[in-house]
Amino acid sequence: MSEKDIKEMRISILKAIEHDGRVDLNELAVRLGLDATDIANAMADMEKEGIICGYQTLIDWDKTDDERVTALIEVRVTPQRGQGFDSIAERIYKYPEVGSVYLISGGFDLMVIMEGRSLKEVSQFVTNKLSALESVLSCATHFIMRKYKLNGTVLAKRHEDERMLITP
Amino acid sequence: MREPIAKKVTDMKPSGIRKFFDIVSEMPDAISLGVGEPDFDTPWHVRDEGIYSLERGRTFYTSNSGLMELRSEICRFTRSHYGVSYEPASEVLITVGGSEAIDIGLRAMLEQGEEVIIPEPSYVSYVPCTIMAGGTPVVVNLKEENEFRLTAEELEAAITPETKVLILPFPNNPTGAIMERSDLEAIAKLCIEHDIFVLSDEIYAALTYKGEHATIASLPGMKDRTILINGFSKAYAMTGWRLGYACGPANIIEQMTKIHQYCIMCAPTTSQYAAVEALRHGDRDVEEMRQAYNERRRFLLHEFKRIGLTCFEPFGAFYVFPSIKEFGMTSDEFCTGLLMAKKVAVVPGTAFGDCGEGFVRISYAYSIENLKEAIGRIEEYITELRNRK
Numbered sequence: 001m002s003e004k005d006i007k008e009m010r011i012s013i014l015k016a017i018e019h020d021g022r023v024d025l026n027e028l029a030v031r032l033g034l035d036a037t038d039i040a041n042a043m044a045d046m047e048k049e050g051i052i053c054g055y056q057t058l059i060d061w062d063k064t065d066d067e068r069v070t071a072l073i074e075v076r077v078t079p080q081r082g083q084g085f086d087s088i089a090e091r092i093y094k095y096p097e098v099g100s101v102y103l104i105s106g107g108f109d110l111m112v113i114m115e116g117r118s119l120k121e122v123s124q125f126v127t128n129k130l131s132a133l134e135s136v137l138s139c140a141t142h143f144i145m146r147k148y149k150l151n152g153t154v155l156a157k158r159h160e161d162e163r164m165l166i167t168p
Numbered sequence: 169m170r171e172p173i174a175k176k177v178t179d180m181k182p183s184g185i186r187k188f189f190d191i192v193s194e195m196p197d198a199i200s201l202g203v204g205e206p207d208f209d210t211p212w213h214v215r216d217e218g219i220y221s222l223e224r225g226r227t228f229y230t231s232n233s234g235l236m237e238l239r240s241e242i243c244r245f246t247r248s249h250y251g252v253s254y255e256p257a258s259e260v261l262i263t264v265g266g267s268e269a270i271d272i273g274l275r276a277m278l279e280q281g282e283e284v285i286i287p288e289p290s291y292v293s294y295v296p297c298t299i300m301a302g303g304t305p306v307v308v309n310l311k312e313e314n315e316f317r318l319t320a321e322e323l324e325a326a327i328t329p330e331t332k333v334l335i336l337p338f339p340n341n342p343t344g345a346i347m348e349r350s351d352l353e354a355i356a357k358l359c360i361e362h363d364i365f366v367l368s369d370e371i372y373a374a375l376t377y378k379g380e381h382a383t384i385a386s387l388p389g390m391k392d393r394t395i396l397i398n399g400f401s402k403a404y405a406m407t408g409w410r411l412g413y414a415c416g417p418a419n420i421i422e423q424m425t426k427i428h429q430y431c432i433m434c435a436p437t438t439s440q441y442a443a444v445e446a447l448r449h450g451d452r453d454v455e456e457m458r459q460a461y462n463e464r465r466r467f468l469l470h471e472f473k474r475i476g477l478t479c480f481e482p483f484g485a486f487y488v489f490p491s492i493k494e495f496g497m498t499s500d501e502f503c504t505g506l507l508m509a510k511k512v513a514v515v516p517g518t519a520f521g522d523c524g525e526g527f528v529r530i531s532y533a534y535s536i537e538n539l540k541e542a543i544g545r546i547e548e549y550i551t552e553l554r555n556r557k
Contacts, residue, residue, distance in 0.1 A: 027467070031464070163203050167203050
């Protein structure tokens with residue numbers, strides 16, 4: 001396979017597994033017109049290279065009895081000489097309750113997404129840990145009230161197939 | 169009271185698909201692979217543009233030919249995608265779906281008794297529209313061994329001094345067959361030699377899985393004798409918007425526009441505004457849908473091979489057309505049996521012409537999960553049929 005073919009194959013594999021991490025490799029090979037061993041090798045390579053970072057499950061926790069609160073926290077920080085935002089980002093992402101950390105443009109610097117068991121737990125984290133960090137200037141916390149769509153999947157009620165059963 | 173209905177209408181056969189539709193609708197919990205329209209929704213940015221045009225109060229008629237903006241986009245599109253240039257002001261007509269373009273194209277061109285060559289299996293409207301326009305349909309039965317392409321020999325055998333129009337329905341519904349450039353060249357040669365016009369129904373052009381779609385209009389000498397029909401239904405998943413178009417020589421388009429002006433006035437305005445957006449920014453959506461269809465196509469062909477159902481590899485539209493001849497049943501019997509026994513609806517090949525006997529049309533405008541479930545049931549059904557023998 002040429003380098004271009006491999007690149008193309010990688011993209012089509014990634015597109016296919018992005019929304020279906022459990023797809024059967026033999027089936028995927030049929031669908032993409034590729035060889036199953038080639039796909040398995042490409043996936044192993046991409047895992048090693050850190051392109052594929054994990055295989056997760058999309059869960060709508062609101063439909064379970066498990067109580068969870070998700071918050072988006074906008075954080076303004078002072079960048080540190082020589083390290084920019086990296087070291088403060090690392091200090092924040094090391095907390096296990098923090099799910100995602102993004103460096104963003106605009107009126108603040110870091111977007112932190114975290115999950116807690118209650119509003120109180122999240123508030124305590126923000127007040128006692130996040131705001132207490134030396135280079136953090138301010139935090140604005142937004143609690144998520146409802147998730148409509150997550151990672152490209154609509155969690156709200158979906159429509160049934162309303163097409164007629166037979167059309168020419 | 170005297171007979172209210174014209175004889176040529178009562179003589180018209182009801183669509184073969186209608187009969188099967190009535191049986192299927194008695195069974196609402198059946199899984200269907202019988203639909204001839206995309207399972208995708210119209211891309212949101214296109215729908216949004218339609219909504220915006222309503223909000224803006226664009227609820228008026230457009231010109232008979234359609235919005236100039238849309239005609240210009242169509243010309244840009246046919247030039248960049250299919251290598252054929254048209255003049256927006258005189259060579260394009262926006263119609264209510266590709267179906268209207270077929271109808272008025274035939275009506276504009278046919279004198280009483282002039283012959284129209286119609287390859288079958290194909291979409292259900294060509295024969296009745298030809299008859300309604302006063303023409304005489306001459307059916308060419310396409311063959312599986314030719315992958316249901318129209319060959320020059322078949323065409324030549326059907327040509328008479330009365331032949332005026334050839335309908336060229338590729339990529340084809342129901343077979344999924346395509347015509348590649350070399351196939352078209354042989355056809356074009358005959359058309360020029362015998363002075364025949366072509367009505368090329370290319371509504372599935374965007375859904376081609378082998379090379380680029382080729383239109384006969386782009387071949388030397390053919391633009392002047394071809395009406396190219398396309399639309400938004402299949403490529404952009406816009407069936408319900410009812411929007412298509414015809415491109416062709418100004419003298420034919422002008423007369424088609426006259427008929428269109430009296431019976432339709434203009435195509436739906438909301439749809440026209442949405443279609444402008446589709447042509448301007450819809451290429452990526454089309455490509456994503458095409459890839460999804462292609463995955464399903466490969467999957468189905470693989471599954472057919474696994475369960476031993478004979479099927480040529482189709483490279484267009486979203487249909488496969490497997491043969492059921494080994495079971496010694498008619499297409500109707502096979503489909504009714506499958507529906508009754510396993511609650512899976514597929515369409516008998518005969519709905520698309522007599523030579524569809526021995527075949528069924530299976531649509532893959534369904535998710536892979538749906539297809540898997542349906543194939544599982546088809547496998548059970550044919551295993552039972554084989555064991556019975």
